[in-house]
Amino acid sequence: MYGLIGKMIAAEGKRDDLIRILSEGTGSMPGCLSYIIASDPTDANAIWITEVWESKESHEASLKLPSVQAAIAKGRPMIAGFGERFITEPIGGYGLVKSKP
Amino acid sequence: MYGLIGKMIAAEGKRDDLIRILSEGTGSMPGCLSYIIASDPTDANAIWITEVWESKESHEASLKLPSVQAAIAKGRPMIAGFGERFITEPIGGYGLVKSKP
DSSP, X not given: OEEEEEEEEEOTTOHHHHHHHHHTTTTOSTTEXXXXXXXXXXXXXXXXXXXXXXXXXXXXXXXXXXXXXXXXXXXXGGEEEEEEEEEEEEEEEEOOOXXXX | OEEEEEEEEEOTTOHHHHHHHHHTTTTXXXXXXXXXXXXXXXXXXXXXEEEEESOHHHHHHXXXXXXXXXXXXXXXXXXXXXXXXXXXEEEEEEOOOOOOO
């Protein structure tokens, strides 16, 4: 499995809009086992995204999906920057859900 | 919802054992919506744990469960320390699974 933990910084006042865009379409991404979007209680503009994919390849393929491309195009103007980013190798646990084809 | 992203450092050579202990019992924790254990590909002793709970209270209550207390007692000697820790407010996404009672 392939995991990502990342912090995204929304443009001032745009966090809710950006979270809504990020939320659209999750669940219809092949190879996605978990994709959770959270706000940061210590920073009014920060968003945490934690992801688990079957493989690095399935994550990369998702970036080419029309629905994801559309979300990226729509969300990009609302992104002011990025914070921490960690790549992980998920082993197991609870909440890894095979997405429906 | 209440989220945690945290890095745990295992004692030298103990990461696999610690991951196994952490994995035992996840899924039978009331209020737990996601609990994913990952290794860090850049540090042979580091573990990332990403958690989503219904509330801060359900997380705190889980620490008192006998199964979790037992895991803590068993795992503690294998923990060398902790790294980054972030509290989040999960909004949604994919892979939030209500645990069975």
